[in-house]
Amino acid sequence: MQKLIIILLFFIPILTFAQNDRTFTNENKIYLPNIKTVLCYNSNKEQSIPVILLNSSETIAFSFDDLLGGTKNYWYTVEHCAADWQSSRISSIDYLQGFDSDRIVNYRYSSNTTRKYTHYDLTLPNTQIQPKIGGNYVLKVYLDGDKNQPVISQRFYILDSQMAVAAEVTNSMQVSDRNSKQKINFTINHSIAIPNPYQDLKAVVMQNFNSNTSIINTRPSFIRPNQLVYNDLNTNDFWGNNEFRKFDTRSLRFKGDNVKDIYRDNESVSVMLFQDAPRSAGAFANQFDENGNYFIRNTDGRDDKTEAEYMGVLFTLNAPAPATNGEAYVVGRFNNFTLSKENKLLYDAGRKQFYANIILKQGLYDYEYAWFNNDTKTVETQPFEGSFFQTENSYQIFVYYRRPGARWETLVGYTNLSNKVSDR
Template identity: 80%
Template sequence: MQKILFIILFFIPTLSFAQTDKTFTYENKVYLPNIKTVLCFNSNKEQSLPVILLNSSETITFAFDDLLAGTKNYWYTVEHCTSDWQPSRISSIDYLESFNDDRIINYRYSSNTTRKYTHYEISLPNYQIKPKISGNYLLKVYLDGDIKKPVISQRFYIVDSQVAVSAEVTNSMQVADRNYKQKINFTINHSIPISNPYQDLKAVVMQNFNSNTAQINTKPAFIRPNQLVYNDLNTNDFWGDNEYRKFDTRSLRYKADNVKDIFRDNELVNVMLFQDIPRNIGAFANQYDENGNFFVRNTDGRDDRTESEYTGVLFTLNAPAPSANGDAYVVGRFNNYTLSNENKLLYDASRKQFYGNILLKQGLYDYEYAWQDKTANTVETKPFEGAFFQTENSYQIFIYYRRPGARWETLVGYVNLSNKPSDRR
């Protein structure tokens, strides 16, 4: 046990300096191991969803760290996308009223940290990059002005509010799922002419801004004058899941929430969390969480962005493997709920324990455990976290409209709601 523990605890990820030609994928993705802590949010509220209004004063804040430190020649551009995140295949002249690309010149070096890094940051729209139509956008960051050297791809949204969306969260209409699932019913009120809502309009609903949960609605249950109702009994059901687990590394001088121990050496600070247990059996336990979000914080320094330490965080889950062929992962918004070798857990079958060490910047983090069943080709949190209707979740509804004869889809409506009376984000 001790041997396994120390191998994992003091494992320091190797950063590769090599950059091979790749192509961008239309998802939130980091292409280089030295890039960490990608942030993208509406500048009005830290870590809010990256959604802004068209032709408004609102901006998107985008930032990331380079653990190779020094200064790199990073460039960026944006591309308009369809509602299902494919290229719109229109000219940049159609969606930009400015230049096509620009270099990131706003950067700062870390200070008072064991591991050195450089923090890069931009704000969109700006004088160089300014979208002029609504819709889905992909921000692309690449090296040395070469689009074939991708660094980061990041999704964000620009809304041209032309419809009003009212929505509610209720129990699933399926009797067997009423204690485990939540259902979203919503209504679109519009004054714009929609001649064929089955073809021209599309609504995308997702839970906790996790794109893996997205459900697409193309057929309203009822069509009324200036109103479309989506309340079909068999659509927009979501597993309630559970409240997120969390830990607090805002200070490395003391052990805060869920931190069992802190180890230091010359190269890296390591944080050991208390061991977790499955929550799929038993009653629902309500607790405050951030719906999967995370916040970079450092109470020992003055600047969260450049004085926060990078720590190796050891996760331990005491649970048997749910099936014979699969892997367990730690997921949250900090890694866009993706499954990668970085957040995959090792399994000790003799002790029925999962282990993993992830390099994370100081702060407050929500997380949960997901199981990828390779035989069934499914990814679920229920085997470790359970599912309860009472769980507080946030839901996002995006309304896309393609006018007859138009060459692209526009984002004409958006709402963010919670199944609790107050928004706790």
């Protein structure tokens, strides 16, 4: 039975070319099943948080693959958003120099790969489009110049640095959570007058650049001269979770970390990972991870972007369902920690096993298993992964300020904190 399920999963069609959603959202989202491996980061460091300084030489690197191959007429625009990612509803003249849209003209065809695809890339700012104010931005890619044919929406940030953020990771102040949660305390140092910090300033705290974990702070605990302190006992608590699981497919000639078998033919490549076990019980085990990140790599060829293979990766989790009303998913930054049909796990109740076959590009991947509780409408990793305050996580803090009389919120402060919480 198990072999039959595995065979069926390997031959499940991994691309269904249905009509796309006709409406853009201001979240990280792919609207077409043939679009894969959307990357967006500060060009200075691969897979870094996509934050660049306003009026600097820094740029955003953005790319994606089209598994239908050939050449498409992809266009893009950018939109300014508020701290909560709702549209700022201001004219593009207020936040852009140059044009408000342009065509993506840089593309290359894959070579020496079983599955053919086309790789597209873009750099922002560029000679056509330059954001001129700080804030949240959404890059929107659409087909044939028609915004009713959305392809990708991708968030990035322009920092107009006016405030410094000092932060620390500590244990939760709640006694019952001290072994499983981490708390973020931070201070905003500023030299500009803020007439009403309770109304004009917002600070968003996020764990591992996972937007599902975002906490919006609007009320500082203390207001001091040129300082706003956020250390309330009951706020900014995060589950410590566990170190991410990982696998290595940089080479398809040899079995890398956590790879059990590799199957290839003239039409496809399939990778079977070793079966995973739940980690919710037992002691914390420290291991190096990339805090949910992933990196496209191909040591069998010369060009990671166009010579890396696309693979069907089989995940297996040996665990009973945590509840009768819910679904399990494989998540990581490779899918923006979202829950979709592409990364949903099938459940074999008889064997108490979950399975999923996901198409991914060759490289190094962090991942974890999450459970969506249909009764509470919450996403939980604790049933499969456990949660420990010793886990190393990264935290991002974004500070937004709306000047008196201004029509938009500006990103004026940012820090990326990565600490190892010591055992106390």
